[in-house]
Amino acid sequence: MQHAEAVRDGMAERYVLGELEEQQALEYEAHFFDCPECAEDVKAAAVLAGGAREIFHAEAGQAVRREQPRPRHTRRFGWRPMGIAAAVAVLAVGAVAYQAWVLVPGLRREVAQVHSLQAAPWFFLSISRAEPQVLTVAPGQRMVGLTLSRSSQQSHPFYRCRLVDSAGRTVETATVPGPPRGGELQLLLPAARINPGAYTIELSALDEAGAPVGPHNDVVRYSFELRREEEKQ
Amino acid sequence: MQLEAFDAAYVDALRSSDAETERHFVAYFTQLISIKLRSGRRTRNLMEDVRQETFLRVFRILRSPESVRFPERLGALVNSVCNNVLLESLRADDRHGAGTDPGDIQAPGRAPDPEQSLITRERTEQVQLVIDELPARDRQILRALFFEERDKDEVCAEMGVDRDYLRVLVHRAKSQLRDRMRGRQRAWGAGPDRGRPAPRATES
Numbered sequence A: 001m002q003h004a005e006a007v008r009d010g011m012a013e014r015y016v017l018g019e020l021e022e023q024q025a026l027e028y029e030a031h032f033f034d035c036p037e038c039a040e041d042v043k044a045a046a047v048l049a050g051g052a053r054e055i056f057h058a059e060a061g062q063a064v065r066r067e068q069p070r071p072r073h074t075r076r077f078g079w080r081p082m083g084i085a086a087a088v089a090v091l092a093v094g095a096v097a098y099q100a101w102v103l104v105p106g107l108r109r110e111v112a113q114v115h116s117l118q119a120a121p122w123f124f125l126s127i128s129r130a131e132p133q134v135l136t137v138a139p140g141q142r143m144v145g146l147t148l149s150r151s152s153q154q155s156h157p158f159y160r161c162r163l164v165d166s167a168g169r170t171v172e173t174a175t176v177p178g179p180p181r182g183g184e185l186q187l188l189l190p191a192a193r194i195n196p197g198a199y200t201i202e203l204s205a206l207d208e209a210g211a212p213v214g215p216h217n218d219v220v221r222y223s224f225e226l227r228r229e230e231e232k233q
Numbered sequence B: 001m002q003l004e005a006f007d008a009a010y011v012d013a014l015r016s017s018d019a020e021t022e023r024h025f026v027a028y029f030t031q032l033i034s035i036k037l038r039s040g041r042r043t044r045n046l047m048e049d050v051r052q053e054t055f056l057r058v059f060r061i062l063r064s065p066e067s068v069r070f071p072e073r074l075g076a077l078v079n080s081v082c083n084n085v086l087l088e089s090l091r092a093d094d095r096h097g098a099g100t101d102p103g104d105i106q107a108p109g110r111a112p113d114p115e116q117s118l119i120t121r122e123r124t125e126q127v128q129l130v131i132d133e134l135p136a137r138d139r140q141i142l143r144a145l146f147f148e149e150r151d152k153d154e155v156c157a158e159m160g161v162d163r164d165y166l167r168v169l170v171h172r173a174k175s176q177l178r179d180r181m182r183g184r185q186r187a188w189g190a191g192p193d194r195g196r197p198a199p200r201a202t203e204s
Helices: A002-009 A011-016 A022-034 A036-066 A082-117 B009-014 B019-038 B045-062 B071-096 B121-132 B138-149 B152-159 B162-190
Strands: A122-125 A135-136 A145-149 A158-165 A170-177 A185-189 A198-205 A219-228
Touching: A002 A011, A002 A022, A002 B071, A011 A022, A011 A036, A011 B162, A022 A036, A022 B071, A022 B138, A036 B019, A036 B121, A036 B138, A082 B019, A122 A135, A122 A219, A145 A198, A145 A219, A158 B019, A158 B045, A170 A185, A170 B045, A198 B045, A219 B138, B009 B045, B009 B071, B019 B045, B019 B071, B045 B071, B138 B152, B138 B162, B152 B162
Parallel strands: A122 A145, A135 A219
Antiparallel strands: A145 A185, A158 A170, A158 A198, A198 A219
């Protein structure tokens, strides 16, 4: 795509409005990544769209808060046929009952469990070696604490952590603040959500802006095997 | 925003890990990657993963012995790498299925957010000024398009306009916003969109 074509066809507007076919969008993206003027154009369009979204969202929130409760109206009792209105009412009652008696209590129990005092095993992981460390989790233990051995003397503002299984698939990922100077990075692993097996934590250092640090963008790896104790009968 | 042009000196500065050039490079392309990824309505977690992996790979390429043959096509390299990373991520998600959802864990507080690099508070204020100057109907149209995300044909029918009107409206509002952003940058000088760092003086 040439610059003149992009400008003539209003590509920035059409892109932000979502009017481009997939192939057209790919071609336009390839163009604006290389064309400073079109990059500026599409950034301005994106800022307009994103800014407008935030502004109208804030206005909608204020409108809801300003809304007064409607006054009650007295109505003469009148006969209504059962029909669709009754069926909708039955479904609504059923949905509310399900939420009240099943869903919400279940969610409350889950939240209570997450926030309750709980025992959590803590392990120290060294940078990957021949034999990965075994982490054994007792039944009911939802979190596992990990202290990652330091790979260098320097601490960085952020670290990107990626939990990868033995097949190389990303299971969990997070960007976490770095530890205090001289400290080691400590993570909480949601063990309840992870199947037993072999895993690797891949750690990359990031600067304040979230950019990779260092000339080679090194990734430090910590391997372990997660095992679960059997439930006692 | 100032226009950028990438050349051999810029690529050399990246290869030698010049901090200011790196910051500029990451800031400039983070915004474009954010726009590209957001257009596909992807999760914030996926966007951040793809962004970081893209930069990791690009820096690896830049610092390899072969480096970049056409420095002025640096943007094309970033876009191409981003496409590959995104494709791999989407394929990995497809293989996982619902049971192995990577999750959406984000560090609270200071964790970097790629979209925040684009929609800053200052820019939102400038958008507010542009919107305030629009006629009521045009404000309603923008609200329907970008906040309510309604079907465009439906919006056109309701507002009594055609699709060209929507494009022209967005074009006018965007142009006004660009003028305001350029004017502010000239007045204040420094900012995330300041021009690329000056090339280092070479010793003779």
